[in-house]
Amino acid sequence: MTWEVVIGIETHAQLATQSKIFSGASTAFGAEPNAQTSLIDLAMPGVLPVVNREAVGCAIRFGLAVGSKIDQHSIFARKNYFYPDLPKGYQISQFENPVVVGGQIVLQLGQGDDLVEKVVNLTRAHMEEDAGKSLHEDFQGRTGVDLNRAGTPLLEIVTEPEMRSSAEAVAYARALHSLVRWIGICDGNMQEGSFRCDANVSVRKPGQPFGTRREIKNLNSFRFMQQAIDYEVQWQINELEEGRAIQQATVLFDPDTGETRAMRSKEDAQDYRYFPDPDLLPIAISDEWIDRVRGEMPELPQAMRERFQALGLSAYDAAAVTASLEIARYYESALKVAGNAQAKVAANWIMGDFSARLNREGLDIEAAPVTPEQLGGLIARIADQTISNAIGKKVFDALWQGQGKSADEIIEAQGLKQITDTGAIEALVDEVLAANPGNVAEFKAGKEKALNALVGQIMKAAKGKANPQQVNDLLKKKLS
Amino acid sequence: MINASLKELASALDSKKISSLELTDLFLGRIAQHNPLINAFVTVDEEKSRAAAKAADAIRAAGNAGPLTGVPIAHKDIFCQDGWRTTCGSRMLENFIAPYNATVVERCNQAGLVPLGKVNMDEFAMGSSNETSYYGPVRNPWDTDRVPGGSSGGSAAAVAARLAPAATGTDTGGSIRQPAALCGLTGLKPSYGTVSRWGMIAFASSLDQAGPMARSAEDCGLLLNAFAGFDAKDSTSLERDNEDYTRSLYQPLKGLRIGLPKEFFGTDGDAATMAAIEAALAEYRKLGAETVEVSLPSISQSVSAYYVIAPAEASSNLSRFDGVRYGYRAPEYTDLNDMYAKSRAQGFGEEVKRRILIGTYVLSHGYYDAYYLQAQRIRRLIASDFDAAFKQCDVIASPTTPGTAFKFGEKSGDPVQMYLSDIYTIGVNLAGIPALSHPCGEINGLPTGMQLIGPYFSEHRLLNVTHQYQQVTDWHRRMPTAFA
Known part of the structure; x- marks a missing residue:
C-alpha cells in the first residue's frame, strides 16, 4: 500500500499598508537599518500600540474574498518570547479570536482539458506584527538588529491539512498569491519576504489517522516549496519504512543541497504564554465597515x-x-x-x-x-x-x-487593408495561373499540395492583403 | 506660601505677589534642604525647572495664563519626561534619558505647570512601602522611621513635606490612595481610561491609572482638569468630552447616600482606624449625608485575583527590559541567553523578579485557565458587586489602609502581609472605577485616610463630597511639624 501525503500551509502575507500595524512608521522596503522605527517599534518604556485600521480593512477584504466569517470582536493577544529582534519581548498577534474564521480557496490543477478544480478550506487568518531582523553576518563577533520590519502588518493564513501532494500545495500557494494581489492587500513580492509560506507535512497510510508532522519554515519561492515538500515526503517515508518514528519538528529547506534539516524539535518548543493584550481593545468591526469593504472589492x-x-x-x-x-x-x-x-x-x-x-x-x-x-x-x-x-x-x-x-x-x-474586391483578386488569380502552368497541371493530376503553392503565389502578388478565403474560392472555381 | 492651595498660588502669581521663578526657587531650596533626609526626589534639574518657570512667567506676562500656569509640580518617576532621566525606581533604567513626554507630562507642560523633578517610587510601581526602590526608601515626613506608603511614596512625601505643592502619581492597586492616606494627603485614582497611559511605564496595563496627589480635593480637581482627557495614542483611553472636575465642588451633600460595605465594617478592622472612619462619617451626616449598609460579596477575593492579573501583565510588560536597546546590560555574559539572564537578574530588584515569576507561572501552559482566567472571572464578579452596590448608594466609604504608616522592615520580610495591606484599595482597580483617599484623622500623630469610591466617571462627585468635608474639617491642612 502506498503512502498518502498530508499538507497544510501557513502563509504570512505582508499587508500593503502605508504604515505599520501599531505605529505610524513607514513600511517601505530597503531603508537604512532602523531608519523606519518609531518609539513604538523600538519598544521604548511607556509606549502603547494603536491599531492601524487600514490593516484591519485588508483582513476584512481577505475574509470576504474567501467567504469567511469576519469576527466583529476579534482580539489581539501577546505571544511572549525573548529575541533581540523582538523589541517588546512579545509579538502582538491573534490567538483565540482571529479576525477571519473559515473560508475557501479554489485552485485549478492540471492543464488544458485535464483541468480540475479543488477546494482548500481555510482554518483561519489572523493579523499580527512582523519582527525585526537580526544581522549575524555584518558584524564580527556581534549581532546587529534592524527594526525597520518590526511592526509590519502581516496576515497569517492557515489552511486545513487538505493538500495531498506538493503539486497541490504549490497550486494552493499560487492561487493564494494571485488572490492577495488580486484584492490588493499584498504586493506578493516573495524576494522581499512579502509572501512566505510554511508547510506542515506528514505522511500516512490511507484511512489511518494523521501522521506526525514536520513544519518546513519560510518557503519563499514556489519552486523551493515543491522541492522541499518532495524531499521531506521522501525522507519521512524512508524513516517510517525503516521503522523509525517521525518526531515533531521545525525544519528549514536548504536550496543548495535540496534537503530539509531540523531546526528545533518539539522538546525545545516554547511556551508562548498567550494572553489578551491589555493595551488593545477588541477590534470592533461594524456591519457598515464590512459593507464598505465589500463595496470596494474588485x-x-x-x-x-x-x-x-x-x-x-x-x-x-x-x-x-x-x-x-x-x-x-x-x-x-x-x-x-x-x-x-x-x-x-x-x-x-x-x-x-x-x-x-x-x-x-x-x-x-x-x-x-x-x-x-x-x-x-x-x-x-x-x-x-x-x-x-x-x-x-x-x-x-x-x-x-x-x-x-x-x-x-x-x-x-501602411496600406494594409485587405483586398476584398473580387475583380482585383480575380485579376491576380488569372495572372498567377497564367504564370504557373506547371502547378496547375500538377493540381489537375490530383496533387492537392499544388493548390497551396498557387495560393502562396497569389498572396505574395497581393503583398498578403488579399482575402485568403476569397482567393481560395476563386482559385478552386477556376481550376474546376 | 508653602501651605497655599493651588488656587492661592495661582492667585499670588496673578497678582504678582510672587513670580513662578521665585516660587520654583522656593521649592527647589526646600528640596535641597530636606530631600537628603526623606529621599523623595530621585532626579532634580534646577536649570530645567527654572527655565520652565521663566517660560511660565512670560506666558503670564503676555496675558495667556491658564488656571495653573507657573505652579510647580513633581512628577512620579514612572512618567517619561523628554530629556529627563526616567528610572521607574529601577536599576534597569538608571541611565535612561526619556526621549519623549508622557501625555500626562505633556499636558502639565502645556498647562504651564513647572516640573520640579522626578520623585521616587517602588521599583516599577511594585510595592506598598517604597522600600523596593533601587534609589533607597522614601521616608515618611510625619515620622522618618516609617514608610510613606507606595508605590507613589515619593509623590506623597514630597507634597507632605511641602517640597512640592502637588504631584502626579499612579495607582494600580492603591498606589495613589495608600501613600496619600499614610502621608495625610488627598489623592485620586480616576476611572480607568480617563487619563492617558501613553508614556507612563506600564506595570499592569489593565489596572494602571494616573492621578493627582495634593492636599485638597480642589487641588486634585484642578490637576485632573490639566491632564485628563481622551488621547488617541492610548487605545484604552475613553473618547469622552473633556469635563471640568471642579464643577460640583460646592454642591451640598444633603441626601448623599454613603454606602458602607459590611465586608469592610466588620469586627476585624483596626479599632483606631475604624474610629477615625466613624468620626468622619459623623461629620458627613452633619453635612446631610445618610449612610446605608451595602455588600461586596466577592471583595475578599480581590487580593488573590489582583496578584494573578497584575503580575501576569507585568511579566509581559517588563520583557522589553532586556538589555538590548536601552537600560541596564550586565557587564559580562557568555551568550545571548546569559546576557538576558544576567541583565535582568542584576537590573531588577527582588520584588520585581518575584512578580515576574508569579506572572510567568500563571500564564504558563496548563495553569492559564486555573489562574489567569479564574482571576478574570473574579474580576467581573467584583465589578458587578460594585454595580449592584451603587444602586443603593452614591458613594462607598471605607478605610484606605488597615493602619497608619508602618516602620521600615515591618512588612518587607513577608510579601503576603504586604499584599494584604491593599485589601481596601485593590477591588477598585479591578472594577476600573474611581476612588480617592482624603485625610480623616490622626492616630498617635500619624495621619489616616478615608477612601471614597464612586461609579464610573463620578470623579467630580467624589471631589465634591471631599471638598464639602474639607470645608468643615482641617485634617488636610495639618502638616508634619519638622518640615514647617
Whole structure:
C-alpha cells in the first residue's frame, strides 16, 4: 500500500499598508537599518500600540474574498518570547479570536482539458506584527538588529491539512498569491519576504489517522516549496519504512543541497504564554465597515472565470486570462473594444503573441506598449476581415513599436487593408495561373499540395492583403 | 506660601505677589534642604525647572495664563519626561534619558505647570512601602522611621513635606490612595481610561491609572482638569468630552447616600482606624449625608485575583527590559541567553523578579485557565458587586489602609502581609472605577485616610463630597511639624 501525503500551509502575507500595524512608521522596503522605527517599534518604556485600521480593512477584504466569517470582536493577544529582534519581548498577534474564521480557496490543477478544480478550506487568518531582523553576518563577533520590519502588518493564513501532494500545495500557494494581489492587500513580492509560506507535512497510510508532522519554515519561492515538500515526503517515508518514528519538528529547506534539516524539535518548543493584550481593545468591526469593504472589492477571479466561460472560453483559457487582476483587466478592456464574440480570439492573442512579447522583453503587463484598447481594435479589424490574421501580426508589431495610435491608423498609413474586391483578386488569380502552368497541371493530376503553392503565389502578388478565403474560392472555381 | 492651595498660588502669581521663578526657587531650596533626609526626589534639574518657570512667567506676562500656569509640580518617576532621566525606581533604567513626554507630562507642560523633578517610587510601581526602590526608601515626613506608603511614596512625601505643592502619581492597586492616606494627603485614582497611559511605564496595563496627589480635593480637581482627557495614542483611553472636575465642588451633600460595605465594617478592622472612619462619617451626616449598609460579596477575593492579573501583565510588560536597546546590560555574559539572564537578574530588584515569576507561572501552559482566567472571572464578579452596590448608594466609604504608616522592615520580610495591606484599595482597580483617599484623622500623630469610591466617571462627585468635608474639617491642612 502506498503512502498518502498530508499538507497544510501557513502563509504570512505582508499587508500593503502605508504604515505599520501599531505605529505610524513607514513600511517601505530597503531603508537604512532602523531608519523606519518609531518609539513604538523600538519598544521604548511607556509606549502603547494603536491599531492601524487600514490593516484591519485588508483582513476584512481577505475574509470576504474567501467567504469567511469576519469576527466583529476579534482580539489581539501577546505571544511572549525573548529575541533581540523582538523589541517588546512579545509579538502582538491573534490567538483565540482571529479576525477571519473559515473560508475557501479554489485552485485549478492540471492543464488544458485535464483541468480540475479543488477546494482548500481555510482554518483561519489572523493579523499580527512582523519582527525585526537580526544581522549575524555584518558584524564580527556581534549581532546587529534592524527594526525597520518590526511592526509590519502581516496576515497569517492557515489552511486545513487538505493538500495531498506538493503539486497541490504549490497550486494552493499560487492561487493564494494571485488572490492577495488580486484584492490588493499584498504586493506578493516573495524576494522581499512579502509572501512566505510554511508547510506542515506528514505522511500516512490511507484511512489511518494523521501522521506526525514536520513544519518546513519560510518557503519563499514556489519552486523551493515543491522541492522541499518532495524531499521531506521522501525522507519521512524512508524513516517510517525503516521503522523509525517521525518526531515533531521545525525544519528549514536548504536550496543548495535540496534537503530539509531540523531546526528545533518539539522538546525545545516554547511556551508562548498567550494572553489578551491589555493595551488593545477588541477590534470592533461594524456591519457598515464590512459593507464598505465589500463595496470596494474588485470582481473576484472565480466569478470572472465563470463569466468568461459563459462567453465561450474553456476552463483552462478562463483560468489563464484571470491569472492576475492585471491580465484580467487587460483582457476585459480589450474585449470591450473587440466585442464579446471575439472572447476566444482575444484570449489567444493575450496568452499567445502578447504574453510572448512581454516575456521576451521582460516587461510587466502594466508596462506593455500596446494598450488593451489598441489590441481590441486590432482584433476587431481581423474579425471584420479588414485585415487577415497574418497582417494582424504585422499591425500588432507596428503598434508595439509605437508606429501608430491605433490599428486603423496603421492599416491606413501602411496600406494594409485587405483586398476584398473580387475583380482585383480575380485579376491576380488569372495572372498567377497564367504564370504557373506547371502547378496547375500538377493540381489537375490530383496533387492537392499544388493548390497551396498557387495560393502562396497569389498572396505574395497581393503583398498578403488579399482575402485568403476569397482567393481560395476563386482559385478552386477556376481550376474546376 | 508653602501651605497655599493651588488656587492661592495661582492667585499670588496673578497678582504678582510672587513670580513662578521665585516660587520654583522656593521649592527647589526646600528640596535641597530636606530631600537628603526623606529621599523623595530621585532626579532634580534646577536649570530645567527654572527655565520652565521663566517660560511660565512670560506666558503670564503676555496675558495667556491658564488656571495653573507657573505652579510647580513633581512628577512620579514612572512618567517619561523628554530629556529627563526616567528610572521607574529601577536599576534597569538608571541611565535612561526619556526621549519623549508622557501625555500626562505633556499636558502639565502645556498647562504651564513647572516640573520640579522626578520623585521616587517602588521599583516599577511594585510595592506598598517604597522600600523596593533601587534609589533607597522614601521616608515618611510625619515620622522618618516609617514608610510613606507606595508605590507613589515619593509623590506623597514630597507634597507632605511641602517640597512640592502637588504631584502626579499612579495607582494600580492603591498606589495613589495608600501613600496619600499614610502621608495625610488627598489623592485620586480616576476611572480607568480617563487619563492617558501613553508614556507612563506600564506595570499592569489593565489596572494602571494616573492621578493627582495634593492636599485638597480642589487641588486634585484642578490637576485632573490639566491632564485628563481622551488621547488617541492610548487605545484604552475613553473618547469622552473633556469635563471640568471642579464643577460640583460646592454642591451640598444633603441626601448623599454613603454606602458602607459590611465586608469592610466588620469586627476585624483596626479599632483606631475604624474610629477615625466613624468620626468622619459623623461629620458627613452633619453635612446631610445618610449612610446605608451595602455588600461586596466577592471583595475578599480581590487580593488573590489582583496578584494573578497584575503580575501576569507585568511579566509581559517588563520583557522589553532586556538589555538590548536601552537600560541596564550586565557587564559580562557568555551568550545571548546569559546576557538576558544576567541583565535582568542584576537590573531588577527582588520584588520585581518575584512578580515576574508569579506572572510567568500563571500564564504558563496548563495553569492559564486555573489562574489567569479564574482571576478574570473574579474580576467581573467584583465589578458587578460594585454595580449592584451603587444602586443603593452614591458613594462607598471605607478605610484606605488597615493602619497608619508602618516602620521600615515591618512588612518587607513577608510579601503576603504586604499584599494584604491593599485589601481596601485593590477591588477598585479591578472594577476600573474611581476612588480617592482624603485625610480623616490622626492616630498617635500619624495621619489616616478615608477612601471614597464612586461609579464610573463620578470623579467630580467624589471631589465634591471631599471638598464639602474639607470645608468643615482641617485634617488636610495639618502638616508634619519638622518640615514647617
